[in-house]
Amino acid sequence: MLRNFLFRVVVLASGAMAALAPSGPASAQIAIGETGISFTGNALVASDYLFRGISQTRSRVAYQTNLELNHTSGVYIGAFVSNFAFVGTDARQEIDFLGGYRFSFADFSFDLGGVWYIYPGYTRAPGQFGLNYAEGILKVTREIGQVTLSGLLAGSPNYFGSSGTGIYVEGGVDWRTGFQGIVLGGRLAHQSIERNPRFGTPDYTWWGLTASRDFAIDGVGTITGTVGYYQTSIDRSDCAPLNGRGQDICGARAFGSLTFKF
Numbered sequence: 001m002l003r004n005f006l007f008r009v010v011v012l013a014s015g016a017m018a019a020l021a022p023s024g025p026a027s028a029q030i031a032i033g034e035t036g037i038s039f040t041g042n043a044l045v046a047s048d049y050l051f052r053g054i055s056q057t058r059s060r061v062a063y064q065t066n067l068e069l070n071h072t073s074g075v076y077i078g079a080f081v082s083n084f085a086f087v088g089t090d091a092r093q094e095i096d097f098l099g100g101y102r103f104s105f106a107d108f109s110f111d112l113g114g115v116w117y118i119y120p121g122y123t124r125a126p127g128q129f130g131l132n133y134a135e136g137i138l139k140v141t142r143e144i145g146q147v148t149l150s151g152l153l154a155g156s157p158n159y160f161g162s163s164g165t166g167i168y169v170e171g172g173v174d175w176r177t178g179f180q181g182i183v184l185g186g187r188l189a190h191q192s193i194e195r196n197p198r199f200g201t202p203d204y205t206w207w208g209l210t211a212s213r214d215f216a217i218d219g220v221g222t223i224t225g226t227v228g229y230y231q232t233s234i235d236r237s238d239c240a241p242l243n244g245r246g247q248d249i250c251g252a253r254a255f256g257s258l259t260f261k262f
Helices: 002-008
Strands: 037-046 062-071 075-083 093-105 108-118 133-144 147-156 166-176 182-193 204-217 221-232 253-261
Antiparallel strands (some): 133 147, 147 166
């Protein structure tokens, strides 16, 4: 029973909503009086929910929202909500709670925080592992002219599905081309897992290429359109096998999304 469950599920999370989604201009900040606190948010519809190269909705449309409160000190808290589809579970939502501290030093921008991933509505059967887990994340960015370089390190002492220590490393580059407001992006990353059979895949590398553009609508807000291509190093046979066959959620795929920023 345990092995069947572990093979039926694949890692699911948001990575603070930026580990997988292509980078884009930040949402507009709405000040809350003279408190030093501002509010940001966005809503997104996408062709898929991809997290670190793996589909979380089994190649189906994803609907997501992200809300955040920021203080001028650099402290922030927020939440992310998405639909998802786990084979072999009855959970259909993911809610992430995040918080951290942002600051700048020597031309670098730092974001030090953590995320608590929960899956409300999940019924844990005997012999199965819980889905909830926590992860610490450090992100560093540096702007050089029209190029933004980024690095991300994330770690969990007990990753998704009680799969033990999980370490994630990502490097990225975004180029504001200056042509029609188009931003080109690239990501290369590696995910390691202590207990691979419980997680459902071997350690793997993924990469992605994206193109995005903002469309401002007077009196409404900003809509960002993004298209991308993603691929992992996971063979089909090693992708969360179910009944002896790998699932089609780790392979190469195109991606498209529309994000409304408010």
